Amino acid sequence: MAKSKVRLMITRYMELGVIISIIGMAVVFSYLNPRFLSVSALSSMVSLAAELGIMAIGVSFLMISGEFDLSVGSVFAAASILAAWLLNMGIPFIVAFIAALGLAACVGLANALITIKGKIPSFITTLGMMWFIRGVLLASTKGFPVRLEVNVPEMSVLSAPVLYDLRISGLWFLILAAIFHFILTSTPYGNWVQAVGGAPETARALGINVAKVKTINFVLSSVMAALAGLIALSRFKVVEPVAGMGLELEAIASSVIGGCSLAGGVGTVAGASLGAFLIGEIRVGLIMAGAPAYWYIGFVGVLLIVAGIINLRLSRRE
């Protein structure tokens, strides 16, 4: 009885698994380095997790509605390269910013149209889009990094440090996570997103415009990736044409670690954001423990597999 109650609680609050992992990791890392449990370390984790986390918000939202987006890593680079070019031409920040997000919205729209009208899996559409955009970026930069040659003070709204190691980007991440978590759990639209991913035929039979919901989410996923790219640009002032490679998979990993199902219909934005935070935590923790930073992706791999197994066990219907 007690056991099934615990189970019920975990299935209801899918974020519980990732919260336990975050605490578990904190215990291990603070044992290895006591300074791990400091405001400063926590703020650098949030800041490190921000770009991935903002991407994971969009990716998880789309995943819950039953579709994938593998092109977010390429959109991340494309948006920041476009913005850097425009800024170098002397175009005002706000215009460059909107143009970069607009480009991303167009990519999202294209992903949606190809997937929905062409009736092909979004895995294929966005894998193709990922390579296509990357190819265009490599060709148009000839493989060289694009440097921001002008000083753009307004860019500090994206990533300037505010307190300790906390950057504004960390705050943006938390605010966006809260907003989209709220949309998913507490608005009619959020209800439709869950239904569209969980049972598209049922959603359609109940009069929900499945194609529209998916299209909005494709655009959202792309725009969030662009925003993450712009944050990275404002932080480093330079973009490699290979920037963001692999980030799409980390965003999916964050979502799955946070309880999202690859099949759609299950998951929360809070879970995905915590998943991204966990990845940031591991990165900071390993550095503070003195381990070579290369270990981190191996760690994430193990974590992903464990999360996958746990999620499956929990979601199995009796």
Added chain:
Amino acid sequence: MSKPRYLLELKGIVKRFGPIIALNNVDFHVGYSEVVGLVGDNGAGKSTLAKIIVGYHQPDEGKIIFEGREVRFRSPADARKLGIEIVYQDMALVPYMNVYRNLFLNREVYKKIGFIKVLDKKKMRELTKKLLEDIGIKRRDPEMIVGKMSGGERQSIAIARAVHFGAKLVILDEPTSALSIKESEKVLEYVLDLKKKGISSIVISHNIYHVYSVADRIVVLDHGVKVLDVPKDVATPEEIIDVIAHRLSPEEIQKRARG
């Protein structure tokens, strides 16, 4: 204005899927407070007909008249607005979502805060609790994940949802096929309850006996053509099965209805 003769009337419905003619010139009607049993073998066109009535498919030819007015449904949302609801055998509800989210799916109760629509979860939970009580489901937790409930409970919830939102015509697609005997009986009781409330229904099922226990009239489809449309008392369930299996000519029975 006098009441139209039928609640729903379909005239000369034709539906093609590529080269396949799923429905060929089908006339069909449902009266007020009437239960119509729609039967036929696999591929006879029962589900296609149902999906046309609820706006999921659009007919290639023919007319749909609901409450005396010709209607054209572009989507299930249009049909729902007029009070036509369908309860599918296993796709009536979203399994991963809880009861109250399912009950109010696409009909959410919300409050407007500025321009943002915020779900009124408290109200939805309360209404759900009442609804579950009304249909006699013992586990009355509106937060229960639907996938963890029994097939009978899910059917009952789906039917209750239709009634709650003021359905005038409820279509049940294979309502008992996945249920235990006891649960089937309960669901069939709900169908009779609908009739008492003045709600018409169409019951689609492979189980002729289940259909017989609730229907007023039986309609048999065969390869997209309506071959029989008679009050149920003119034929036995066994005869209907024989008609479906082509062991008995439908004209024989149709004659009885006329005579």
